[in-house]
Amino acid sequence: MGKPTRFKQKKKHYVLPEPGTTPGFVYIDANSLTPKISLYSFNTDDFKVVELANLKNISEKTADKSTFYWVDIRGLNSAEMFTVFSDELKIHKLVLEDITRTYHRPKFEEYEGYNFAISRMLNIAEDGGLDNEQVSFIQTKNVLYTFQENYEDCLDAVRKRLKDGKGNIRISGTGYLMYALMDMIVDSYFSILSKWSEDLDAIEDKLLARPDRSVMYETQMLKRNLISLRRVIWPERDKMNDILRTESDLITDQTKMFIKDAYDHCIQLMDMLESMKEIASTNIDMYLSIISNRMNEIMKVLTIISSIFIPLTFIAGIYGMNFAKQDPVTGKIMPGNMPELYQEHGYEYTLFVMALIAVVQIIFFWRKGWFK
Amino acid sequence: MGKPTRFKQKKKHYVLPEPGTTPGFVYIDANSLTPKISLYSFNTDDFKVVELANLKNISEKTADKSTFYWVDIRGLNSAEMFTVFSDELKIHKLVLEDITRTYHRPKFEEYEGYNFAISRMLNIAEDGGLDNEQVSFIQTKNVLYTFQENYEDCLDAVRKRLKDGKGNIRISGTGYLMYALMDMIVDSYFSILSKWSEDLDAIEDKLLARPDRSVMYETQMLKRNLISLRRVIWPERDKMNDILRTESDLITDQTKMFIKDAYDHCIQLMDMLESMKEIASTNIDMYLSIISNRMNEIMKVLTIISSIFIPLTFIAGIYGMNFAKQDPVTGKIMPGNMPELYQEHGYEYTLFVMALIAVVQIIFFWRKGWFK
């Protein structure tokens, strides 16, 4: 019976803007989390993290030109916070709207004095579906602002590298930091695909061993997941490409070499994904052919047994008839009207004829290859 | 039995131009509505609406260079009105023909001194299909003319914003106003897709719980609706792109940033739509596999019962035969020619053999996994 419960996944339903809302309207979702704000300041030598209660005077706090800053914001439920962005930092209100409407595709846009980017952080949910969170980036010369919906994320490794000062991360500016975070997110897609690849293997094992209808449900669920993931990876690749081609001086050539690497990863992901989709389709074909074959097998059993015994039963029926002689004088009825019945060895002859018919049919079916 | 009535939708049949009509012929549909004309004049400080009986001297009424005007025309049944456009405003007659032939795809075209654009306003009809209305735009430096087929529309929110003076709408010129109206229409597509997404969920629930043939009808109707919508969204996206790339000075760079946002929305719509189409196809595959599985189940029941009882009935038939001895002398016929019948416990032995045959077959089918 499979586990059809796995097929149906709960979905995150985004709150669509009320039609007619002013474009650039900053939407505060009442169910979203209150922001936790961490301010990382770092350069080659120093590293410091401060938790902020709010963003007031953030320009002053990030004014030191010899230091890079990362303002790590988790939770979007603060209209006041976005006022700082629009009024103090002069961020375009369409950007702020995109940050608060958390259903956007990955993209990269250049604005006067800053870049804006969106990534999507994915997780395999408990019910086998995909959790899908938006991560937004505002990158200026020496400050990177990131926005997440939830407190948990998969970016701790980058925070650790930043703290430990490993690699280029402290000295290569906000562009490289943004890259490092995006790359982390893309890397997590590999784990997801790798998990699904195992699921696909498991489905195939089942297909060979004992195919039941759960094969269909699970393959369909996998295909749906792949369709969802593809909707993220394609624009992710386009985003990387846009970053590669940007002439913004906020992205150094050094960083672009790394972006090229992330771009290659996206292509590799698409490659794996498309192959998995093709193989999943192939499995469905296989499953359908297995069903058809089973049908044939069932029908063969029915046909063989019916074809052999129905005629025999007919013969038995013949000799079970009660035809009789009626004495024309007395009107008395006596057996005797079916000569075969009273022949010596009539019974044995009949059994022999029946056996003969059965054998002929078995040979016929054998030669048709129905016993294979 | 599903609700096949939902599958068949009434369609709007457009009146095609008589082949050979002069190109640029302004077609007045006798069934269309008489125009209601509202003239909005607005700038940063002022806002005024006047209802006009006709368009006479419209150039004079919209002559103030410090004010923007919106001529909101609903209903197209007035040849005289179009004469004003062709004679007084020098609008190209192909443009006027496109406005009156209300089956055009979304597009954007530049002309000497004005821009021309078409959007399509959609609504889910009572029968589950799509209502489809053409909205045309003629945009000059400080006047925007819009043309609709019906009196009702989904643009009241923009009218309210205009009146309330919220956002950029009063100060950003006719380009921004045109954008605001178009964006409104695109936003309404999201509601439509969102509604259909719920339908798709409902179909899936049914597919898991009690799939019947209505699954097929409803999925097909959904697919047809998606095909219709795609025919609108693709050219809509191209239109937005054409506006983005136009060098017309009637569209400011400021407005283009908003157009870029609407362009992104179109892509997102296409994305959602294509995913829904793929999932709908996936559901059809699933439904067909469910039908095949059911068939297998039905055939299994038939085969198991027939295969067990047909041979048993044959055996019963055998011992129901009337083979008899005939006294060669008296010619008298007496039972006695089928030795098994008169054996002690013959009946019990026979019953036992029958039970044995049944048990063997049940084990055979069990091992084939037919009882699962």
Place this chain on the structure above:
Amino acid sequence: MGKPTRFKQKKKHYVLPEPGTTPGFVYIDANSLTPKISLYSFNTDDFKVVELANLKNISEKTADKSTFYWVDIRGLNSAEMFTVFSDELKIHKLVLEDITRTYHRPKFEEYEGYNFAISRMLNIAEDGGLDNEQVSFIQTKNVLYTFQENYEDCLDAVRKRLKDGKGNIRISGTGYLMYALMDMIVDSYFSILSKWSEDLDAIEDKLLARPDRSVMYETQMLKRNLISLRRVIWPERDKMNDILRTESDLITDQTKMFIKDAYDHCIQLMDMLESMKEIASTNIDMYLSIISNRMNEIMKVLTIISSIFIPLTFIAGIYGMNFAKQDPVTGKIMPGNMPELYQEHGYEYTLFVMALIAVVQIIFFWRKGWFK
């Protein structure tokens, strides 16, 4: 049984050039019609039509620079006529070959001093297929030559407009006249699609009401027709695009605006056509699922009836057996070996057991949902 006769359409088999024919060889099909030639001369004020017997001295007849000429040639069976074109008018022989080989795709080509174009004039034939005729155009500064295979065509409306002097047609030169003719032909495609759209509706009605195999035949025929039409519309669109991008001064910018309109029509046609193709495929899926469902229904009836009655018949068979006692002394055979048979109410008990079995099975099938 549908109308399979509609599925098979007679086809026009073109005479392919004998392989190895000299390129540029002007082929005169013996079965083609003798040319009827009309010479239209027109300018803003004048309009005149003359029937010509042949094309001799055509250069002189069309020498007046203040007048435009249309040489309307219907029927291609005249080698002499093509000699005039090659010798007197210096038309490239590949052009003449293309005119006489009437199986070419729509195209537009520029030559030294003239343009060459091909359109395809379509008609729904009696048997439901497509009649397909080639119309060729040679356009010089002030003369337009058109070539058709048959005498009848769908261009009379243009001739009338020319005569009546309505619209631009008399004053806009040969480019506009060529456009008007081509546009006429494209317009006629709309009527064809509109007819097929009604056929598609009719097929759907049948699909819902009483689907039989004619659904399949008719859908296939429709798909084939759509495939044929697509082969015409795609290159037609490319042709329009080529005209739009030409730098030939024989096509004025004024005319190009009209060509753009015809280009839009082609795109709209392709749009409609692709949607219809998708819907036709969708109908085939639907029909196949209906067949499968029917199969299920048939099998359910068989299975229910067989499963109920076959076991009952077996029981009846049991008690129809003739097991008997044989007196060990006299060898006399007497009934009495099947105790149930002689029990009081044995018959009634048996009938009751049979009814019980039937009821249990009916409940079983009921719960499986087979009676729905």
Place this chain on the structure above:
Amino acid sequence: MGKPTRFKQKKKHYVLPEPGTTPGFVYIDANSLTPKISLYSFNTDDFKVVELANLKNISEKTADKSTFYWVDIRGLNSAEMFTVFSDELKIHKLVLEDITRTYHRPKFEEYEGYNFAISRMLNIAEDGGLDNEQVSFIQTKNVLYTFQENYEDCLDAVRKRLKDGKGNIRISGTGYLMYALMDMIVDSYFSILSKWSEDLDAIEDKLLARPDRSVMYETQMLKRNLISLRRVIWPERDKMNDILRTESDLITDQTKMFIKDAYDHCIQLMDMLESMKEIASTNIDMYLSIISNRMNEIMKVLTIISSIFIPLTFIAGIYGMNFAKQDPVTGKIMPGNMPELYQEHGYEYTLFVMALIAVVQIIFFWRKGWFK
């Protein structure tokens, strides 16, 4: 049963280069034919053919600048011949390798002082498959070398035109001659498609009249042939396009006009081919639906007959049972326990009930539409 033998075609298995062979290695296939070499010299006035034993001093023999030469080589089995090309004529060894490895796609390449091109000459083989021969061209200013695998070809018409001096062929140089040969080969594709189009018609006739499984085999074979042909036509079109865009002065503008014509032919071929492929797929769908319909018909017959007679047989079985009374005193067994049996007209009543059941069922099936 169709003619499955037609489905399986013998294939030409090319000898792949031993991996690791030096690039540019001239491979001499031991099974290939010894070359027959003809040297055509021609100009406006003269025409001469000489058979050559080998290519020694070919530069001298083709030195006259006022004459064009065609060196027509059929058979590739001569290492010595290729030495002349590499040493005396300085042809790049990769070119020579391509000539001897006869499995290359059509292509056109420019080299210092000469052009190199490949065409593929096709023939419908005896078994219904495609014979596939490589024709290679080396074109210098006034010499054209052609290489074929076999002695027979489809180019005699060109040789004749050359001899007769018809058309441009003697005066337009080696580029035009190469075009003429290539065009000939492309023309022969039309005959092939035309033959297959007739096959497709024949399949369709069969599909309507008496579809059996040969429909499937023949359609599949046709599809495979179309796939093979597509592999030739696509690169052929690209080749033509490459020639059109070449800046080599070995191809005159005059010749390019003819090449454009051949390019159009390739597009037309692709068009026809894709349509035929779509129609073939359509036929397979149709065939599968016919099989399903037949299945339904078969099952209907079975179900109607079984459903009617199985219950009737059960009733007959009931009254064939031997329930009896046993005298409690004598233990004597007498008939008499099944009251219906001894009722007057019991037999007739039973027959009537049976008839009633049959009639009710027939009405039931009739109303389900199973007799149609």
Place this chain on the structure above:
Amino acid sequence: MGKPTRFKQKKKHYVLPEPGTTPGFVYIDANSLTPKISLYSFNTDDFKVVELANLKNISEKTADKSTFYWVDIRGLNSAEMFTVFSDELKIHKLVLEDITRTYHRPKFEEYEGYNFAISRMLNIAEDGGLDNEQVSFIQTKNVLYTFQENYEDCLDAVRKRLKDGKGNIRISGTGYLMYALMDMIVDSYFSILSKWSEDLDAIEDKLLARPDRSVMYETQMLKRNLISLRRVIWPERDKMNDILRTESDLITDQTKMFIKDAYDHCIQLMDMLESMKEIASTNIDMYLSIISNRMNEIMKVLTIISSIFIPLTFIAGIYGMNFAKQDPVTGKIMPGNMPELYQEHGYEYTLFVMALIAVVQIIFFWRKGWFK
């Protein structure tokens, strides 16, 4: 039953980077092999091979500008070795990461002073799947470094050509050597496709002779293999194209001519591969139609036999009924209530009627064409 074991192939599971790993981290797989390093030095006259224990001072060892060097590294398990590359040779750490993460797609990248490329070496594994090894290239002016995972490879033929000094290989520099190795790898794909083409032929033979479900398994396995191979060939082609378009002076124009040849090979491979995929799909269609046809055949046998014998058995059942007369006086029961039974020749008439029914049905089925 086929050989389902062939369907399931073991897969190489790559170790994905731990998410959050520093980009450019050189990963040393503990299971990889310790490097074997061979240093080839060669020019027109000399050729020398030295086995090196490690890469220390490799710059000095390869310092002679008049000599080319090939550093052939097999086995990647040496962190120290990669330190030489990063510190002494200043290779970008992303390049080194790509070399150690052996799951990259073929690519070509230019860096300051060197080029980097990846090829994938394929082998048909024992279980019918594809073994897949990464070969990386770092090419400087006069040194080529290659990196492989395993000791065995398919490149010995190139080593031999290098030693023997055949062809261009000693004099054309590192670019040509890199080409020669890459070309070798591409050539090996031809052998793989050629092997699979034979498998496809074998499957087809089986399809015609005795199709069983192994056809399905084997075709699916083949399709999966083709999908895997396509994932290698497409980027391989792109790589070749990137090399063709590079402006790096490390790749000479002379070498590019050979690269063009390899590029053509890639296209040819893709061509063959896509055709094989199409044919494989075609075979699945065919197999499914064969299953359906078989089903029809099975059902026909069942239907013919059941339809003939079930009614006959019913008739026999009728005359096996025990209707009797009961003497109203004595209550004695005597046969006699079924007049047909006592008619003279009643039995023979009945047999005749049965035969008649059978014959009528056989004629009916015959005319339906069920015996064909």
